[in-house]
Amino acid sequence: MPERIINLAEALRECLAESAARDSNVLVLAEGAEDPVPMFGTLRDVGERATAEQVIEMPVAENGLVGVAIGAAMMGKRPVVSFQRVEFALLAFEQIVNNAAKAHYISNGEHKVPLVVRLVVGRGWGQGPEHSQSLESVFAAFPGLKVIMPAFPADGKGMLAAAIEDDNPVIVIEHRWCHYTTGDVPAGYYTESLDGPRRIREGSDVTIVATSYMVLEAMRAADALAAAGVQAEVYDLRVVRPLNLSAIEESVARTGRLLTVDTGHHMFGVGAEIVAQIAQRRFGDLTAPPRRLGLPDHPTPSSRGLVPGFYPDAARIAEEVGDMLAIPVDKVAGVVDDLRRLRGDLPIDVPDPFFKGPF
Amino acid sequence: MDDHASVASEIEPAQLLRLHRQMLFLRMVEEAIAVRYAEQEMRCPVHLSVGQEAAAVGVCEALLKTDHAFTTHRCHAHYLMKGGDLVRMLAEIFGKADGCVGGRGGSMHLMDRDCGLEASVPIVGASIPLAVGAALADRLDKKDHISVAFLGDAALEEGAFYEAANFASLRKLPVLFACENNLYSCYTHLDQRQPSRNLTALPKAHGIRAWEVDGNDVGAVHEAAHEAVTHVRSGQGPAFLLMHTYRWLEHCGPDNDDHLQYRPEEEYGLWRERCPLVVSAASLRERGVLDDAVEDAMRAEFVTRIDEAFAAAKQAPLPEPAAAAGHVYA
Numbered sequence: 001m002p003e004r005i006i007n008l009a010e011a012l013r014e015c016l017a018e019s020a021a022r023d024s025n026v027l028v029l030a031e032g033a034e035d036p037v038p039m040f041g042t043l044r045d046v047g048e049r050a051t052a053e054q055v056i057e058m059p060v061a062e063n064g065l066v067g068v069a070i071g072a073a074m075m076g077k078r079p080v081v082s083f084q085r086v087e088f089a090l091l092a093f094e095q096i097v098n099n100a101a102k103a104h105y106i107s108n109g110e111h112k113v114p115l116v117v118r119l120v121v122g123r124g125w126g127q128g129p130e131h132s133q134s135l136e137s138v139f140a141a142f143p144g145l146k147v148i149m150p151a152f153p154a155d156g157k158g159m160l161a162a163a164i165e166d167d168n169p170v171i172v173i174e175h176r177w178c179h180y181t182t183g184d185v186p187a188g189y190y191t192e193s194l195d196g197p198r199r200i201r202e203g204s205d206v207t208i209v210a211t212s213y214m215v216l217e218a219m220r221a222a223d224a225l226a227a228a229g230v231q232a233e234v235y236d237l238r239v240v241r242p243l244n245l246s247a248i249e250e251s252v253a254r255t256g257r258l259l260t261v262d263t264g265h266h267m268f269g270v271g272a273e274i275v276a277q278i279a280q281r282r283f284g285d286l287t288a289p290p291r292r293l294g295l296p297d298h299p300t301p302s303s304r305g306l307v308p309g310f311y312p313d314a315a316r317i318a319e320e321v322g323d324m325l326a327i328p329v330d331k332v333a334g335v336v337d338d339l340r341r342l343r344g345d346l347p348i349d350v351p352d353p354f355f356k357g358p359f
Numbered sequence: 360m361d362d363h364a365s366v367a368s369e370i371e372p373a374q375l376l377r378l379h380r381q382m383l384f385l386r387m388v389e390e391a392i393a394v395r396y397a398e399q400e401m402r403c404p405v406h407l408s409v410g411q412e413a414a415a416v417g418v419c420e421a422l423l424k425t426d427h428a429f430t431t432h433r434c435h436a437h438y439l440m441k442g443g444d445l446v447r448m449l450a451e452i453f454g455k456a457d458g459c460v461g462g463r464g465g466s467m468h469l470m471d472r473d474c475g476l477e478a479s480v481p482i483v484g485a486s487i488p489l490a491v492g493a494a495l496a497d498r499l500d501k502k503d504h505i506s507v508a509f510l511g512d513a514a515l516e517e518g519a520f521y522e523a524a525n526f527a528s529l530r531k532l533p534v535l536f537a538c539e540n541n542l543y544s545c546y547t548h549l550d551q552r553q554p555s556r557n558l559t560a561l562p563k564a565h566g567i568r569a570w571e572v573d574g575n576d577v578g579a580v581h582e583a584a585h586e587a588v589t590h591v592r593s594g595q596g597p598a599f600l601l602m603h604t605y606r607w608l609e610h611c612g613p614d615n616d617d618h619l620q621y622r623p624e625e626e627y628g629l630w631r632e633r634c635p636l637v638v639s640a641a642s643l644r645e646r647g648v649l650d651d652a653v654e655d656a657m658r659a660e661f662v663t664r665i666d667e668a669f670a671a672a673k674q675a676p677l678p679e680p681a682a683a684a685g686h687v688y689a
Contacts, residue, residue, distance in 0.1 A: 027499075053499055059529065064488045064522020071429075071492020071506075074477065077499070094519075098482055099489060106468050107478070108461040109686040143687050167689035242688070 004187060005358050008150065009179035011157035012042045016080065018189040019164045021049035023078060026164060029056045029069055030082040039082045040120065040179055066092035066117065070099045070169075073115045078164055082118040086173065087130050089119050100169040101144030115169040116160070121212070121263060122176050123311070124349040128302030134264035134295075136211065137273070139171045140241040146170040147240040148194060149212040149263075152359050153183040158192025159238065165191060173240075175213040175263060182357040196244030199251070203231035206257040206321050209248055209274055211237045214261040214293075214312060216355045221317035224335045232321060240270055245277055252278055256287030257324050261312055266294025288324045293317065304349045315339040370578035372648045378420060378577045379639040379649070380657055382412040385436045386636060387661045388445065391669065392435075392452070393613035400673065401452045403465030408436040410575075410607035413635035414539045415440045415509075417580025418600065421588040422507065424475055427497075429490040430509040432467040432481035432611075437509050442474030445664070449672035457675040461682065483544075484510065484517030487536070491523040494532040494597075505533040505591045513544035515561055516552060524565045524597070531596035535587055536562060538599065539574060541606040546621040562599035574602030575635040578642070605630035 006014075020026045028046050030039050033055050038044055047055035058065045062083065069079035083089050089096065096117065103111040122132040140147045146168050150156030156178075163170035197209065201222050210218040215236040222232040233251050252258050258278055260271030271292035279290060293312040301307060315336045322332030343352055370378075389407045396405065408415065415436035422428070422441070430437040438448055443459065451458030452466045459471050467481040477493065480486035490508035497504045514520050515538070527534050540558060542549050559569035568590060570583040580602055587598035607627070609616035617627060643649035 059522070059525055061518075061522035061525060064491075064519055064526060067485070067488020067519060068492035068495060068523065068526055071489035071494075072496040072499075073492070074489065075427075075493050075496035075500075077496045094482065094485060095488065098485055099478075099480065103478065104689050105686050106460060106464045107470055107472075107686075108459075108463055109689070110460075110470070110472050111478070112689045114689075146688075 003184045005182050006153060006185050007180055007182045007356070008153040008156045009040055009042050011153040011185045012160055012174070013044055013046065014185070015157045015160045016043065016046040017049060019161055020046055020054050022189060024051060024054065025076060025078045026050070027054050027056055027069070027072065027077050027079040028082070029058045029065060029079055031058045031060055031084070033057045039084060040176070043082065062088050062091035063095050067095040067099060069115055070095055070103065070113055073113045074103060074111050078114045078116075080116040080118065080164060084120055085131050086119040086121055086133050086135050089117060096139070096145070096169070096171075097142055101142045104168070105144055112167045113169045114167045116163045116172060117169070118172045118174060120174050120176055123213070124177070124351065126302040126304070126349065127300070129299040132300045134173065134175070134212070134262070136173050136240050137264055137269045140243070140270065144169070145241060146194065147173065148238060149173045149175075149240060150238070151178050151212050151215040151236050152181055154185045155192050155198070155238070157185055158190050159194060161189060162191040162194050166194065173212065177213050177351045177355060178216075180351055180356050181216065181359060183359045194239050196239055197235045197237045197247050199233065199247065200236050201232065201234040203233035203255070205231045205255055205325060206259060207233050207235065207248060207251040207255045208259045208261060208317065208321070209235045209237055209271070210261040211240065211270055212263045213355075214263050217312065217314045218261050218317055220314035220339065220354060221321070224314065224339050225318055225321055227338075228327070228331055228335045230321060230325060230327065237270065243273065243277075245274060248274065249278060249282055252282050253285045256285055258286070258290040259317070259320055259324065260290070260292045261317060262292070262294030264294060265297065266292045267297055269294045291320055291324060293320060304347065307348050369582060372643065372646045375578055375639060376643055376648050378416050378581060379636065379643055381416045381440060382577060382636055382639065383657055384661050385412045385415065385439060387658070387665055388439065389435060391665050393608065395669065396613035402454060403452060403467070404611050405452065405466045405613065406433040406611050407608050407613065408433055410630065410634065411539055411541060411604045412436060413577035413580050414537070414574050414602045414604055417577045418507065418537045418584045420581050421584035423504070425504050427475050427477045427490065427493045427504060427506040428509065429477055429486040429493070429506065430479045431483070431486060431511060432479070433511070434467065434469045434479035438469040438471065438476050438479070441476040443469065443471045443476050445668040446671045447471070449668050450675045453672045453675070454677060455672060455675035456678040456682075457672070462678045484514040484519035487514065487519050488523040491527045491532055491534050494527065494534040495530065498530070498532055503592060505535060505588060507535045507537055509537050509539070511544070512538065512540040512542065512549055512558065513552065514538070515558060521565075524562060524567060527597040528565045528567050531594065533591045533594070534597045535591050536567070536597065536599045537584070538601050540601060540603050543606060543610070543622065545610040546619070548622065559599060559601050567597050567599050569599040569601060571601040572603070574604035575633050575638055577635055577639050607631070
């Protein structure tokens with residue numbers, strides 16, 4: 001098969017178009033569903049092979065319309081609701097938490113809510129405190145919801161298809177910068193399992209578990225660390241809930257070290273839950289205290305003058321790993337310097353072209 | 360009362376007698392719950408509908424079994440009138456495995472898909488968008504079902520109502536908003552929560568046709584509900600039915616709480632005089648289809664039926680603790 005290099009945004013668009021074409025119960029709802037560039041292009045022409053009724057322009061009424069989508073899902077529809085930023089879903093939190101997450105449970109299994117809610121995490125260009133929150137741990141707090149975070153195009157296309165086929169409400173958290181990642185993406189409809197993390201790099205010295213865009217930073221850090229003789233094993237968590245840590249446990253049993261890297265806040269974050277579970281089950285295997293990287297304990301500032309140090313990056317990950325392994329400072333400093341040099345003079349508020357791949 | 364109220368005399372006596380029977384049944388069920396609540400075997404909050412029977416009876420009479428109903432925490436009457444089973448309702452309130460949702464929801468979460476009572480949701484206004492969503496699905500599937508959202512006056516203060524009503528009207532969806540204005544949200548009168556206005560102005564502002572009736576006159580409720588349902592089913596878009604009524608007992612629980620003096624004694628007295636059962640009985644007696652003997656026979660029949668249902672619900676087993684972790688994911 002010839003390679004078909006496309007980015008994640010295009011892969012998601014293909015998935016939505018193919019899902020809507022193969023199942024007339026799939027409904028695509030968004031504010032601006034038929035805009036010239038709908039939902040960062042991910043909804044462009046999704047209705048082309050579906051019926052006109054399947055694409056539904058949403059009034060600007062997030063809670064009400066998520067509720068409408070839940071009611072339709074109870075009757076057998078498979079609505080996909082897309083929000084341009086995670087924060088808009090906070091307006092719909094009541095419906096998501098009380099009705100979507102619990103309808104199956106409260107109805108003693110009678111109702112199913114095959115709903116997908118796509119949420120985009122913004123970053124860069126001064127998005128600021130209410131356009132760049134990564135709230136996966138908030139949604140993951142509720143039994144009944146599934147929460148997934150695709151990082152790569154081929155995986156993301158299949159994960160979204162699986163989410164649409166799933167009979168449960170699935171929150172899809174898409175990092176805006178991951179939309180730019182490219183890779184070889186199969187043509188046509190397929191699904192990828194939502195069963196748990198994927199190992200994307202083997203290593204024996206430390207287990208790094210990252211989510212979404214932080215997987216890309218972790219990969220870059222692992223490449224640089226390898227040059228210094230440190231072998232990091234990197235996992236793309238993919239599915240935050242249900243949280244399946246069996247592969248991570250097995251990895252930590254070999255490496256003895258665990259580092260988590262969140263796109264969200266490190267306190268009460270996904271990493272906190274992973275560290276707690278691994279510490280409970282594998283304490284005896286740990287040779288160093290587990291560590292978490294994530295956003296610091298304050299909101300996201302807008303100005304590029306305030307952003308330095310806010311987001312974990314490959315250099316920070318490398319520093320953290322070096323410290324965990326007690327590697328001589330000068331040896332790690334070289335790795336970190338190299339990573340910083342690679343970025344060059346690129347402004348802090350735009351994605352590094354490195355992250356476009358192809359992966 | 361408002362000048363839109365019609366009179367029960369326009370309804371056929373046989374039909375009115377049937378509606379009267381259903382209201383009496385609801386009244387006796389709720390009163391039986393209230394009386395037995397002190398036994399502390401019904402260990403969940405209960406929001407009783409005593410005084411509001413005409414709304415549930417009159418609206419449900421206009422519906423088909425295949426229509427979808429979504430309601431609130433005060434759901435007993437809607438559940439039973441939509442066709443729900445009394446034993447399964449009581450078993451749910453008793454927390455039993457045989458309850459309509461296996462003890463997972465209690466009194467505030469009654470549902471039975473077989474009769475179209477799709478969900479009861481205790482967060483004010485939260486079930487309204489669900490009804491609109493069900494209507495959207497039916498419209499897309501070209502089914503002739505309609506959806507009903509039962510709501511109270513306080514739901515008209517919730518954004519969920521406006522968001523759902525806007526979309527329902529925009530898409531001309533087959534949904535009936537059935538609003539029981541019982542004047543109070545817990546202890547707080549409508550006047551302290553909303554400016555003085557006719558509540559039907561709110562749906563009308565969304566381009567939704569509205570009907571307003573004396574919610575204690577079951578004949579009037581049914582007549583208006585029938586018109587509204589006909590409008591909705593014919594594809595002309597959503598409808599809103601405002602029914603003025605009154606809650607006799609406390610917001611939550613089996614007792615009268617008027618010793619707390621949150622509402623005027625005279626007000627309660629006036630509404631008691633306008634009891635839905637008194638209104639219908641007066642009309643039926645006037646027309647010679649109801650007398651003491653008929654009334655006594657109905658009561659005796661219901662006493663037996665309710666006693667048997669309570670006995671069955673009490674005898675039913677509690678669910679196994681392990682069942683609590685089931686049905687989290689489909």
